[in-house]
Amino acid sequence: MKRFAWILHSLTSTSLILLAVSAWPSDGWTQTCDVEQVVPKLLDNWGVQLRNSWSDDRIDPNPIVGTYGEGAVLLPTCSDGPSSGEKIKEYFAKKFLPLHPVVTFNWGALKVGGECKNPFGSGLYSFELHARGGEKLEARYTYIFQQSGDSWKIKQHHSSLQPESTSKCK
Numbered sequence: 001m002k003r004f005a006w007i008l009h010s011l012t013s014t015s016l017i018l019l020a021v022s023a024w025p026s027d028g029w030t031q032t033c034d035v036e037q038v039v040p041k042l043l044d045n046w047g048v049q050l051r052n053s054w055s056d057d058r059i060d061p062n063p064i065v066g067t068y069g070e071g072a073v074l075l076p077t078c079s080d081g082p083s084s085g086e087k088i089k090e091y092f093a094k095k096f097l098p099l100h101p102v103v104t105f106n107w108g109a110l111k112v113g114g115e116c117k118n119p120f121g122s123g124l125y126s127f128e129l130h131a132r133g134g135e136k137l138e139a140r141y142t143y144i145f146q147q148s149g150d151s152w153k154i155k156q157h158h159s160s161l162q163p164e165s166t167s168k169c170k
Helices: 002-023 035-051 086-099
Strands: 068-075 100-117 118-129 133-148 153-161
Touching: 035 086, 035 118, 035 133, 035 153, 068 086, 086 100
Parallel strands: 068 153
Antiparallel strands: 100 118, 118 133, 133 153
């Protein structure tokens, strides 16, 4: 009887250990999150950083460029692309930020998807160009984000004028 109790105890202990090990997070484990909530926050942050990158008397592309990750690709609204690395900074510094843009996202048109480590958002937005008396650019976008530790960066960003629009970027 002692032997049976010992075997039962050993099996129970082994089962608990195996259960605990199988539930332990591994490198491939991802925390669950709601991309429906994450993506709008990331887009909103991009808009804030865009606005923080210019004032009436200065252009500083670093806040907006800081939202892009290493190796990111940008297909910009007002320039031929694709751009990456220093070309992203150059685009914002020389082409887009001098227009003093402020973005407004059309939240009703937002479509999100992907997994928590690489969510994406596609939709419509408009830019009010303060350097041109409030002229509006209507555009569409897709952002793909990448989570790295506790931070999020843009991995890929495609923005283009609505097909109905005439080119207002020149």
